[in-house]
Amino acid sequence: MDDYHDVMAIADVYNGRDHLPSMYEELLASEKSYVSVIDGEIVAYATSGTVDSGQTLVIRAGRIKAKYRGQGLHGTFMKYIRKQFAASRVKYEAFSTHILTVDVKKNRATETCVKNVLCYRFKMKNLRCVSNTTNTEPKRLQTTDLEEVFSSKPTCGHIFPHGKMIVNWVPFRTWISNIDRIIKPNTITLATSDADRSQNGVIYTCLTHGSSFRCKIGLAYSVDVFGDDVIEMRKHILEHMKCIQDQVQGENDDVSLCLFTSSSVNRADIDGVLADTNLPRHNDNKMYQKMRVFEGPFKV
Template sequence: MTDQVMTDSDRREVRRVTEADYDDVMSIRSSVYDGYDYLPFQFKSLINHPDNEGYATILNGQFVAFCIISKVDGGETMVTRAGRVNKQFEGHGIFKALTSFIKQRQCNGTVCYHAFIADDTNQVILDAISRGELAVLMRKNTDFYKIEHNLRALTEKMDTPKYSRIMCPADMENVFQSNEACVHLFPETRIMCNLIPYRLKKSNIPLMFSDLTLIVGTNDSGWQLITCGTYYKCEKGHVYDLYVYGNSCFMSEHLIIHLKNILKYCHNRLEFLLHCNENQAQEFGTEMKKCQSIKVHGPWKSDYLVENKLK
């Protein structure tokens, strides 16, 4: 099928998306993000969240592009997420026009920065980075692991954590108030949680905790390790995104806590996406193998937190 040709007579509009638009948004494109598309699973909660706004481009009555933004950092930063454009209309500037519309709309308020996550297969973004048009705030190595075993049986064989536990908002506030902890854990002054980058601000803490996200911490004479895990279901099956901050000494304790949490959603055939610093990938990989996971080839090897100033 050839690409559609746009003409001056085409009727184009951009409007806010609601929960009722689910089917139209999903019809835009299938197999997005190599099958790791969390939008179908999280659409309702994302669209109805008070700090999120979803927008779609409609051409002659057909939904052809979509993007959702999350406002964080006290409203200073808009994070674009889950973007997609109908494959037949790629190369016509539709998605660029959509994001430009959103930026202009948000700049009339408190938003000063635009941030998003891109992986190393996005050549357009990599070229923009090399030209200095976008600033890279954080780069994480991404490794893919599969666990085919029964998770309940697996967790029963693992040692009970002694130094690590599920964190609460008060714990995260304690971390953010400690300059020593922040320098050790978050040298880039950002934390990725629930697939959103946050500045280390107290106002962000309530946004970081959700039903699908679990934050685990180790406080042994100071905060040593924090991991942020988010569950979703997609074309690939059950997926758990895990961002790691700190050293690997207590990683096995964190894994058992996250695995027990995952039992609420699935009992086997889980895929882990492990995001950590490149120089720590081997250490964390060793811990992943201890829980009988198998490293598999993934569609990308690293992801970037990118930001530009809007005003």
């Protein structure tokens, strides 16, 4: 923690929605963090860890001071981090980004998935919390429930067509070994099943994962959505709004809500089913339009 303030001073990123200030200590304890130092000054930072039973390297939370960008530091820094895993069992490297133009050859990766990003920003006092009026309430999943989901090929094929559950920008293969990294005390995973579509062994037709952290804006809450039925999504989002209510620090607390949906879902349809909640779309969408997920063979 001695480097905390120096790391935070590297850059102001993600439009005030940076998770690093509130999660820095947790990341230091659970993953490997690295800094680049030039003339005694910390100029770059990134954290890295493995998923998929140690087979996939994920480097995230990277940042470089503005005056050192465009000078090759990023490539050198990433190469150094990869070398630390040279003797490990890592086979793949994966990353997610909101950048729409990615040099695939340079990053030695193939795009595996694209998701829509919908951003909303509001004060809690302006949010209209609406009750779910349907007969089916989303079920909160525990570890054993997600194990059942991951063990069901029909279910995974329906809600994880790309073979991954992407949570907080981290792509996890639908392997039971990843569940402890997905379901945590400060997260909520919900599932519902549309009776008309739940057939051929499909257990759930919609699944969402919610997580939150404090940031410069206030409360940041993310909902990763799996499944493409917007009516089912509405039930889930209303439940996540209850979680937001429980976590805000007062009615004037600002909330940044991001929804990550299948690219096949129409953004206007989401806005439509949430119109009665007063959720205002925010211009964060000018920056966060898509989440693009890439993976390639691990090479030092």
